[in-house]
Amino acid sequence: MALPPSSSASSLSAASAQPTPLHLHLTSRAPGRLPLLHFSRAALPPPLRARIPRTNLPAAPGTPLHRALPPPPSASASSSSSIAGGGFGSDEADDGHNHHGGDGGGGGEGGGDDGGHNDHGGEGGGDESPGDARGEALFVLAQLGRKLDTLPSDLAAAIESGRIGGDIVSRFSELEANGFIKWLLQFEGFRERLLADELFLTKLGIECVIGLVAKTAAELQKRGDNFFKEIEVVISDVVMAIVADVMLVYLPAPTIGLKPPLARNASAIANFFSSCPDNAFQIALAGRSFTLVQRLGAFVRNAAKLLAVGTTASFIGTSVTNTVLKAKAVVNKDLEDEVVEIPVVQTSVAYGVYMAISSNLRYQLLAGVIEQRILEPLLHNQKLLLSAMSFIVRTGNTFLGSLLWIDYARWIGVQKAHDHEEA
Template identity: 60%
Template sequence: MAFHYAAMPSSSSSSLSGVSSQPPLHLPRLRSPHQASRRLSALPFSRALPLPLRLRLRIPRPQLPPLPLAFSHGGGGDNDGDDNNNNGGGDGEGDGGAPDNRREALFVLAQLGRKLESLPSDLAAAVEGGRVTGEIVRRFAEMEGSALLRWLLQFQGFRERLLADDLFLAKLAMECGVGVIAKTAAEYEKRRENFVKEIDIVIADVVMAIVADFMLVYLPAPTVSLQPPLATNAGHIANFFHNCPDNAFQIALAGRSYSILQRLGAILRNGAKLFTVGTSASLIGTGVTNALIKARKAVDKELDDEVEDIPVLSTSVAYGVYMAVSSNLRYQILAGVIEQRMLEPLLHNHKLLLSALCFAVRTGNTFLGSLLWVDYARWVGVQKVQEEA
């Protein structure tokens, strides 16, 4: 701001002895607000913004320092040209955060005193491609402190799920642990007085449950995608399903997004897998049950007319369809909506309470699924109600 100076009166100068040779003192003259605003209008920013905001907008964003410790020897640099992620999602936000994710993950690696080559190859490639955040890298390093988790992290499927949900292993144990009890209770609730007469069918259902429970938790669980992009010559259908999330309702990581079509694709893809799992589990279960029935008939000849063999093929296909539709939707909603979007944000710092609520919700879901299966099996005709003698 320019200032105008006025000389002091000569009478003041003459009254000062010994300093008359010094230049006169000048005082600034204040301008009117109207004159000041005309000066400010010449500045190179818009008058529509308040002055503090204009000044802040001109401050450059600080850059993280180079992290040579995080790079494997001979590679790395800060070349963002390779940060494109073909696994990104379809609603336009896709890979905007890939370079930032990469810098953040490398920064965490440098803090931990580790190099990129110390990570599994798929995780290292995901860091280079900006597909994982620094929090994921930190979680991986913390999990390596446990002998059991360190062993499970060697397997890609477990690695993707454990990094997305640190309670995944506990949920898997919950599901398998309560599966037999909850399903047996549901069978008794539906069959009541016929429970003993239909015990062979009950055994078949429980055996199928034991085989299927693991996959019902494993397949719909949210994951951190560590898969590399498909080859450029891959078909459109393969590329589409490759880019779909493992859970249709899971929260996308920073810099990633999924379109509605991709989330629907996750339901279809998991449905196809669960159909295969359900059919295979039913083949095992009905095969075991029929073997038990034949063994009982060999001991007790009176059972020939009372107990019938279970139709293997029709029961297996019916159970596969049930898992592809009912189980698929229920477990995807449970893992992606109730647990990840509702319970986890609310009880993030209270793991014990979070585990207890997950246990209660999963137990109820298992019991509900058993009830629905009995009704469905009777509706399609693969199981019949035994009449009173």
């Protein structure tokens, strides 16, 4: 059936009005180069760079948040065109796209960024305990109704750096309730020791009380019937022992590290000894740790101090003894031939060496191992029993030290036994 002429003409005109479809035939080649395109590459939009800003949590309270900066104009301008542009582009554009795509996946620059964030997070993880300690200390301080500037400067700095926690702040407040202890807390050395060991003064008093009794008993046992014949030497031993007892308790006592770091121009030796604990065997507090070399350094440092203390104490003791002997000879002329002066210099140096080695080792073991690591964990809730046990072990240590000193002094020749005179 033939169509009407008018209908045929309208159909042809409608068909001729439709646009002819454009077919692009692309050969499969390696991405990156499209040499067969017949239009300018400059007209293509740049590739898409999708970057998600991340927010870093602060490592410690008070640290400001790191806000992600908005993407540069080039990146924002290209974000809408990458979907349409797909993989089209020049060598440089493709290289840049692949590079930043690797970034997003963590393989290239972005991976480096992530690594940087991980490093920062690692530091934050390392500072997690100090940060928690700082927050805990400030919380306890707020509960006590005090401000940070009301504390001693070294204690406040230790709180700010996260080296001490809330338990130390509570202990400081409790110790301040006693007027005498509050006065002692003004001195840095006593403050460090009282905060580390609330029974420090008790142990110091125990040592002073047993110093006279135990030293005298040891002298009596060791010298026997010659005790009164050698009474001048006995007095010398007891006097210098009492003078040294305080330092023997003070120096090896465990402490809380409140000392500020040394200046940058300090020597390597000074920096090393400042990092050593006060007791070679003490428990590391506030997340600190000590190496074997640092603990050996604690023994060496205390040995040097006790050498000076022992020499000074012995010098005082022997000088007092010689003065008593001379006064005794003046009063009783018959004793002039029997009085023998004690060699001051030799005895003083000998006693300093003895304290640096024997006393140093015994008192560090006593304070750092027997008391802090054994007795206190077992009896931390029974202060009276803990004090009694400390009294017993310190009495035994003092008595043993007196016996060892007599044998040592006779062995090096600064003291002589009178047993041969009885024969």
